Amino acid sequence: MWPSRTRTETVTCLACGDQVTRSMAREYDKHGDRWDREDKEFEHLCKSCHDELCHYPRDELEALLVESEAGETDRDAFLADYLETVEERYGTLEEES
Template sequence: MWRSRTNRGGKTVVCIACGSSLSRADAREYDKAGNRWERHGKEFEHLCKGCYRDLCHHPRNELESLLGDIEEHGLSQEEFLRRYLAEVEARYGHLGEQEEHGEHEERER
């Protein structure tokens, strides 16, 4: 007889956001590539339901590659954030400029 898919063998997983241990059945899958529907050859990380609800569910185009480009072992939080902001500005321009440009376009419509 086949086992129920919801059981998942009673496996315990760890929430990558808060570190709590919970059963796989009570967790939500997190795919850092952003496409959890393409499942072949992937190992998923997991989030508890509370942390999953707190996530921003907007598309995150290029975010993982950006983070990978600035990530370095032993980097302080301050240095990581400095590199992140610098890389975002280098790739996409200054946020204030984008907001002003968007407002200007709205006024022209």
């Protein structure tokens, strides 16, 4: 059975760090599948940070971030590896004029 949604649990927004009541937050599932809840622990975003997110599909993004060692290498090395991998798989990004 699902826990009651009337609880006043406090959660921390993973983007800004603010503590908000659970009712004022949105669940975030880094795997992009918030409906499959078995054995999951969700992170949370406050409503304003959630509204600022891009809500387009992010197929393959989590695997690409893990492969590019996000959070495990310094920022410059990660960005260089990420860009190289994206260009190899999807082509170069060109600005539209």
